[in-house]
Amino acid sequence: MRHILLAATAAAALTMSGAAFAQNGQGGAAAGAATGAVGGAIVGGPVGAVVGGAVGAIAGGLSAQQAPEFRQYVVRQDVPSYRYQNEVTVGTVLPADGVRYYEVPEQYGARDYRYTVVNDQVVLVDPRSRRIVQVVR
Known part of the structure; x- marks a missing residue:
């Protein structure tokens, strides 16, 4: 014991x-x-x-404190939203074609990931697998 x-x-x-x-x-x-x-x-x-x-x-993506600031950063970048037919959740693997990924600025500390916008939702993605690792709210 x-x-x-x-x-x-x-x-x-x-x-x-x-x-x-x-x-x-x-x-x-x-x-x-x-x-x-x-x-x-x-x-x-x-x-x-x-x-x-x-x-x-x-869970090693953005902290709860960073998420709103990062989301605003993405909005200012005016990244086009990819239309995806299925639900956007952690673990979803995005298609190999048609999705554009962007570098996460260094100050957010998520250098192993890329970001994109899917169905008007900001997401962090593992670029090797195209798997969504965080939906940024």
């Missing part, structure tokens, strides 16, 4: 420090993946670590 409490305390400390690191725009996907993996390992063992790491990596 003592080991479980010690592990839970360590996971909570790592989660809080990882969240603060990511909010400062410094952590990105790596910090999110590490934090998610530790938290997942505590709850679900090795399988939980894998799932937690994947979810944490996706």
Whole structure:
């Protein structure tokens, strides 16, 4: 029982420090993946670590504080909206043709991602897979 409490305390400390690191725009996907993996390992063992790491990596996009400012940046860029027939959600893989992706400015710290507008919604996309990793609200 003592080991479980010690592990839970360590996971909570790592989660809080990882969240603060990511909010400062410094952590990105790596910090999110590490934090998610530790938290997942505590709850679900090795399988939980894998799932937690994947979810944490996706959460490594824009922080809640950055999102409104970034959204306004995109609006000012007057990026055309791509019309997509399906729902726009995290995990959606966009088509290979017809979608134009743009660099995320350095000050937002999401350098591993690109942005675009789909059905009038600003989204961050992993350029390697074309998978939406964040719908920016």
